[in-house]
Amino acid sequence: MAARTKARKRAFQILFEADQRGADVQSVLADWMRHARTDPRQPPVHEYTLELVEGYADHVARIDELISTYSVDWDLDRMPAADRSILRLGAYELLWVDGTPDAVAIDEAVQLAKEFSTDDSPSFVNGLLARLKELKPGLRREETR
Numbered sequence: 001m002a003a004r005t006k007a008r009k010r011a012f013q014i015l016f017e018a019d020q021r022g023a024d025v026q027s028v029l030a031d032w033m034r035h036a037r038t039d040p041r042q043p044p045v046h047e048y049t050l051e052l053v054e055g056y057a058d059h060v061a062r063i064d065e066l067i068s069t070y071s072v073d074w075d076l077d078r079m080p081a082a083d084r085s086i087l088r089l090g091a092y093e094l095l096w097v098d099g100t101p102d103a104v105a106i107d108e109a110v111q112l113a114k115e116f117s118t119d120d121s122p123s124f125v126n127g128l129l130a131r132l133k134e135l136k137p138g139l140r141r142e143e144t145r
Contacts, residue, residue: 007048008089008108012116014053015085025060029053056092063091066139070131074124082117083124090129095136102133 014032018025029050036042056063067087068076076084090109093100106129113121132139 003046004048005108005111007046008052008093009112010046010049011052011056012085012089012112014049015056015088016082016116019081019085025053025057052089052093052097055096056088059092059096060088063088063095066091066095066132067128070135071124071128080117080121083113083121086112086117086121086125087128090125091132094129094132095139102136106130106133 014028015025017023018028021028029045033045036044064076067084071079086109090105093105093108094102097105106126109129110122110126113125
């Protein structure tokens with residue numbers, strides 16, 4: 001498994017844990033980092049995982065607003081928790097990480113949905129992130145206002 005794929009998977013796990021615990025994502029990230037330093041069986045938190053989680057934390061309100069706005073017939077709090085975390089991570093990477101091609105960000109999110117969520121989740125994640133990709137230029141302009 002590629003290093004960035006592993007980093008995304010860990011970032012998803014951190015976002016998911018924070019969501020389930022109702023905790024701040026940066027607190028969960030700090031717990032993971034502390035645990036990795038004190039337990040040699042735990043792998044260190046990859047630099048890209050750190051970038052993804054901290055980047056998401058910087059844009060959490062806007063990301064949740066976008067997911068809520070463009071997820072047809074799904075309220076954010078009613079969608080499966082795994083989907084919510086995958087979409088949050090995917091939306092951040094798609095919209096704010098210029099070094100990741102859009103198709104890669106979407107594909108990686110779909111792969112996470114295949115591994116961690118329901119049978120319907122990959123198409124849901126793909127559709128919503130594809131919609132955000134279409135709107136990306138306008139969404140970025142809105143943010144700079």
